[in-house]
Amino acid sequence: VTIEPTSSTILVADDEPDIVALVSRRLRKSGFTVITAVDGEDALQKALARMPDLALLDVMMPLLSGVEVSRLLRAAPQTQAMPVILMSAGLLDLHIPDDADAFIAKPFGAFELPTLVLEVLARPLRRTLAPDQPPLL
Amino acid sequence: MTTEAGSSDDRKFLAPSSVTTPVARILIVDDNTSKRMALKAALAPLGHVIVEADSGVAALRRVMEDDFAVILMDVQMPEMNGFETVKLIRKRRQAEMTPIIFITSYTSEEIDQADHYAGGAVDFIFAPIPPPDLRAKVSFFAHTYLHAQRLAAQAEAVRMSVAQLQALTDSAPIGIYQTDAEHRYVYTNPRWSEITGIPAELAVGRAWSSVIKPEDGVCPEPDLSMVRTFTHRFEIQGYAPSRIGSITVQALPDRDGVAGGWVGTLADITAVTLAERALFEARDAALSASALQRNFAASASHELRTPTASIVGFLEEVLLSTTIDDEDRELLEVAYRNAQRLTMLIDDLMVLDQCEIGAPTMHLEPTPLGPLMERILSTFATAAEAGGVQLNRTCDGAAPPAMADPARLEQAIMNLVGNAIKFTPSGGSVTVDVSAGDEGQVHVSVTDTGMGIEPDDCAKIFERFYRSRGATDKAIPGSGLGLAIAKVMVEAQSGTVAVTSRPGLGSSFVVTLPSAGPRS
Numbered sequence: 001v002t003i004e005p006t007s008s009t010i011l012v013a014d015d016e017p018d019i020v021a022l023v024s025r026r027l028r029k030s031g032f033t034v035i036t037a038v039d040g041e042d043a044l045q046k047a048l049a050r051m052p053d054l055a056l057l058d059v060m061m062p063l064l065s066g067v068e069v070s071r072l073l074r075a076a077p078q079t080q081a082m083p084v085i086l087m088s089a090g091l092l093d094l095h096i097p098d099d100a101d102a103f104i105a106k107p108f109g110a111f112e113l114p115t116l117v118l119e120v121l122a123r124p125l126r127r128t129l130a131p132d133q134p135p136l137l
Numbered sequence: 138m139t140t141e142a143g144s145s146d147d148r149k150f151l152a153p154s155s156v157t158t159p160v161a162r163i164l165i166v167d168d169n170t171s172k173r174m175a176l177k178a179a180l181a182p183l184g185h186v187i188v189e190a191d192s193g194v195a196a197l198r199r200v201m202e203d204d205f206a207v208i209l210m211d212v213q214m215p216e217m218n219g220f221e222t223v224k225l226i227r228k229r230r231q232a233e234m235t236p237i238i239f240i241t242s243y244t245s246e247e248i249d250q251a252d253h254y255a256g257g258a259v260d261f262i263f264a265p266i267p268p269p270d271l272r273a274k275v276s277f278f279a280h281t282y283l284h285a286q287r288l289a290a291q292a293e294a295v296r297m298s299v300a301q302l303q304a305l306t307d308s309a310p311i312g313i314y315q316t317d318a319e320h321r322y323v324y325t326n327p328r329w330s331e332i333t334g335i336p337a338e339l340a341v342g343r344a345w346s347s348v349i350k351p352e353d354g355v356c357p358e359p360d361l362s363m364v365r366t367f368t369h370r371f372e373i374q375g376y377a378p379s380r381i382g383s384i385t386v387q388a389l390p391d392r393d394g395v396a397g398g399w400v401g402t403l404a405d406i407t408a409v410t411l412a413e414r415a416l417f418e419a420r421d422a423a424l425s426a427s428a429l430q431r432n433f434a435a436s437a438s439h440e441l442r443t444p445t446a447s448i449v450g451f452l453e454e455v456l457l458s459t460t461i462d463d464e465d466r467e468l469l470e471v472a473y474r475n476a477q478r479l480t481m482l483i484d485d486l487m488v489l490d491q492c493e494i495g496a497p498t499m500h501l502e503p504t505p506l507g508p509l510m511e512r513i514l515s516t517f518a519t520a521a522e523a524g525g526v527q528l529n530r531t532c533d534g535a536a537p538p539a540m541a542d543p544a545r546l547e548q549a550i551m552n553l554v555g556n557a558i559k560f561t562p563s564g565g566s567v568t569v570d571v572s573a574g575d576e577g578q579v580h581v582s583v584t585d586t587g588m589g590i591e592p593d594d595c596a597k598i599f600e601r602f603y604r605s606r607g608a609t610d611k612a613i614p615g616s617g618l619g620l621a622i623a624k625v626m627v628e629a630q631s632g633t634v635a636v637t638s639r640p641g642l643g644s645s646f647v648v649t650l651p652s653a654g655p656r657s
């Protein structure tokens with residue numbers, strides 16, 4: 001399965017405007033459509049309202065951390081299968097939380113991020129909602 | 138007579154031939170030798186010791202020498218008759234209570250009995266008397282006498298053990314006391330007074346609460362119906378210097394099983410408690426200092442990496458542009474290289490800091506070393522080729538997996554391999570070898586044919602920021618953190634790193650780790 005970059009929308013959430021600008025620029029250059037969010041709550045709302053193809057979340061954000069947003073996305077039926085990549089400038093997050101699909105440490109190289117995003121999008125959907133499973137949220 | 142040995146005392150008295158029968162002394166006083174012989178013969182079956190006296194004077198002498206269970210006294214004797222003898226005997230303290238039986242041929246009417254009973258007689262026997270009657274009477278008195286003797290011995294034993302207990306409590310190195318049911322002191326030992334500063338004579342009779350006030354103001358007087366024992370720590374105040382005591386109290390059940398009082402011990406735990414407190418304070422201070430340091434390092438690292446991520450990222454973006462001229466590109470590349478170097482330095486410091494926190498942050502699991510080494514070497518393939526260094530890998534098939542944190546071990550070995558490649562000139566080689574060590578151990582060695590390390594430097598190369606003379610002389614780049622990181626990482630996994638080197642010929646770093654299983 002090849003993913004057409006142009007057909008995918010990525011949500012980028014980070015409280016550092018410079019990082020948001022850098023990441024957005026790179027993804028746009030690779031052909032993605034980018035939505036941005038400035039904190040965890042903003043990210044959650046935009047993810048639920050706009051249904052991006054993938055959420056790229058900073059771990060340390062105000063209001064809700066990336067890990068918390070990821071967990072909430074998993075709990076909502078409509079976003080349960082949405083791929084999530086966590087990014088952080090800290091090394092303490094070396095171990096990826098179960099809720100996330102991938103982790104990337106800041107700083108990252110110019111092509112590292114678009115490559116990872118494409119790779120995660122190309123994965124078969126990790127989660128499917130069982131028909132008789134009640135919504136968690 | 139063994140069958141009677143365990144029977145009642147009364148039975149033993151009636152069993153004269155038994156060796157275990159307690160023996161009483163009986164004094165027979167008569168001036169007539171044949172009458173004495175007859176009495177003695179009649180009493181012989183009782184098995185007691187018969188002592189004879191042929192006159193009142195002789196009787197007095199015997200009484201002074203010995204203690205008798207009963208005295209058989211002839212009334213009619215020359216010089217001093219029986220009544221007169223008894224009067225004198227009664228004056229001897231030793232014999233003032235000894236039962237005396239008069240033997241007489243007078244009829245009862247002839248003797249003013251009331252008088253003589255008052256004079257000390259307990260009974261009269263009128264001769265001639267049938268031997269069984271005599272034995273019955275004498276046996277009764279002997280029995281009574283022996284019983285009294287036994288009671289006296291028991292009383293003495295009790296008195297002795299009380300004295301022993303008293304000596305014990307007096308010299309005990311712990312405070313001992315007893316209170317009655319109303320918590321008034323009945324007894325306190327000298328150590329108790331030493332601890333509390335209260336003399337025993339002041340404590341006895343006073344209530345628990347009036348002598349010692351617990352620090353929290355609550356007197357631990359237990360509900361007698363609820364509690365059998367309790368322990369309480371408290372401060373003894375009002376006496377300088379104030380002490381910290383610990384009492385352990387136990388109920389003394391009375392005959393009905395109800396607590397009729399309490400016995401307790403009082404220990405002076407001032408020194409122990411103060412030492413404990415100091416220890417806890419030191420521990421808390423150390424813990425909060427270490428938590429502070431941990432948080433500081435983590436947030437400092439995070440804060441530093443965020444701007445460097447921007448710098449590196451945006452420089453990259455500019456360098457990707459095709460519109461900048463070559464001179465500007467060169468300058469930007471210097472900036473980019475240094476920004477990357479800064480990033481790595483921050484990473485190294487962070488990693489070092491994390492590892493110093495030690496084992497708790499490690500995720501140990503059985504880690505097969507062969508595949509791990511293969512992965513590491515493939516990472517370095519390009520760098521080795523660029524430097525003209527040959528990479529070799531050997532693996533002892535019997536080597537067990539290591540008990541290690543795979544990610545952290547990988548970083549440690551990578552630092553060693555990277556270091557080895559950096560210090561090995563073109564044409565040399567770096568060999569990574571995995572081998573089984575002693576029981577429960579596995580080795581990973583990284584051997585190069587590089588410049589080697591001077592003996593002086595060998596001890597220092599694991600220090601942070603230390604750079605060997607060889608490295609600085611030849612201007613080989615590096616922060617001096619790589620080996621320090623490798624060492625703390627391996628040590629945090631309960632392993633060791635050792636180095637041997639021959640200057641000019643090469644060095645060998647050996648990592649020893651606990652194995653996760655037996656040799657295969």
